[in-house]
Amino acid sequence: MPEAHSLHRHARDQREALAGQVLAVSSPQGRFDAAPFDGHRLDDVQAYGKHLLYSFDEAPDVHVHLGLKGIYLRTADLALPPRGGTRMRLAGEREAFSLIAPSRCEALVPQARDALLASLGPDPLRVGEAGREDAARRLAAAGTAVGAALLDQSVWAGIGNAWRAELLFLAGLDPARRVGEEEAGLLWDLAVELLRLGVDAGQVVSDPTAPDERWVYKRDTCRRCGTTVQTRTVAGRTAYVCPRDQR
Template structure:
């Protein structure tokens, strides 16, 4: 599933390419009704966690969630015909984006938009993110920190790859239950810093000196110390940790 850094990258790119002008919406697949958006100008493309929100003048907010298989195809020539399986095409004068296989592509009335926002936690890549609230939500979770990080009601936008790499950088084992304020603040600072690097690079970047490498995620051995990576199921996903660099910790 695309994690928050890629969703924010999509929002930034599409906002720059399409906002401020009429955007033509179509659904070659026929599973989305574009009529409420006919001849409407797009004012903003907003990312919140793993969700995209498209704001139009005099039209409902358009909500997109890519899920596990969803993706965007970009066409520099908007006259290129879309694939038949395209759920939604967003076409401006100079560029088009085709949305393939999302789990959500729907108009949101105001009450549904409010409910969506209320359901989401603090997003490390949003300008309105509250670090104090982020720490409060994480430390209040009575579950292992690795489970909490995948809960979008606590922090929005974190997926399994970022969970593994951020916890390695914070020297926290995913199954630690009590991490304390200091460690939670450190983990939040790492999320803010590294997700921004990932957004700009278009991939998970947990080591700026080797952006294509990972410390523990989907590795057999720790890239730092060479120890065999420990893997187990946690929060419905495979957890990865180095037993040397991510020992069990006491709250502090």
């Protein structure tokens, strides 16, 4: 499932390409009512954790969650017909973005938008260092194993399985442990630093000196010490753990 760095990259790219323009909005697939948005100006695109929100003038917001299979296709050829499976197509003056196979693509009235945002914890890419105290408090107070709490979007927004594995490794923490505010703050600092790199790189970057490498995620052996990586199920997802480097 795409994690926060991917969603913030989508938001940045679409905001730069389309914001301020009157868009042709359509749904070739027919599963999204595009009429309220077609011919309206796109004011902004923002990412909140794993969610995208599109703000239009004189129209509701559009909420997108990519889920497991959702993707965007970008083209500068506006005459190129979109794929038949396109849920939503946003066409501006020079570029178009086609949304395919999202788990959610829906209009949101202001009350629903506010409820969605209120359900989310702090996003490292939105509040950064300023959100450290709140983020540490939330994670420490989650009352469950840190590996489960990190995937709870009401605790922190945007962290998925890949970032969970790499952040816990760098902090030296076993996912089955509970953490205090000091350890939670360290995890937040790592998330703020590394997710920013992930936005620019378009991938999980857990080692700035080797951006294409991972420490434990989907590896047979730990890249640091060579110990066999253990796998366990934590919060319904496979956790990757180095038993030597993670306490």
